[in-house]
Amino acid sequence: WFAGYSYVKATFESSFFAVSAVNSSADGNGRIQVRPGDEMPGIPNHQLKLRGEWQATPNWAIGTNIVAFSDQYSHGNENNKHQGEGAKTSGYAVMHLDTRYKFDNTGWQVFGKVNNIFDREYFTGGLLGENFFDRNGVFLADDAPSALVSPGAPRAAWVGVRYEFGGKKSTPSYDVD
Numbered sequence: 001w002f003a004g005y006s007y008v009k010a011t012f013e014s015s016f017f018a019v020s021a022v023n024s025s026a027d028g029n030g031r032i033q034v035r036p037g038d039e040m041p042g043i044p045n046h047q048l049k050l051r052g053e054w055q056a057t058p059n060w061a062i063g064t065n066i067v068a069f070s071d072q073y074s075h076g077n078e079n080n081k082h083q084g085e086g087a088k089t090s091g092y093a094v095m096h097l098d099t100r101y102k103f104d105n106t107g108w109q110v111f112g113k114v115n116n117i118f119d120r121e122y123f124t125g126g127l128l129g130e131n132f133f134d135r136n137g138v139f140l141a142d143d144a145p146s147a148l149v150s151p152g153a154p155r156a157a158w159v160g161v162r163y164e165f166g167g168k169k170s171t172p173s174y175d176v177d
Helices: none
Strands: 001-006 016-019 032-034 046-055 060-069 092-102 109-117 121-134 141-152 157-161
Touching: none
Parallel strands: none
Antiparallel strands: 001 046, 016 032, 046 060, 060 092, 092 109, 109 157, 121 141
């Protein structure tokens, strides 16, 4: 079993202006002011990773991984003040399953893996942007503010065969002079 948690509060340490015309807090020139303490976009504060494995037989193992990330500010919202769609991408959790079977003293192994077992739709990041098409795909004469997102990977499965060369691994010896 394995569990890992991290808390990261990545913040800007200096004041500066950035161009982000679609940010609702932008001034007349399309600039936003970023101040010390504003959180950096694209970095979730909380990350949790869990791993469990059950040895069904001496040769067969079944395992699962669960990864979870908290929400995060979208790029273009470096000042954390944008109000409206796309200010943040939501947090998410995804579960993966895996199994493997080792054949006695042969070096051969078969394995299988399914990622995103529940086929959860999620976004790994976001960007405040502009779009020339509406939700139905109709071209607009003028661009419109839009939340652009990076979709997470859908369910995926694969199986494989592995062969390990070299037989048993020996313990390294060291010469002591």
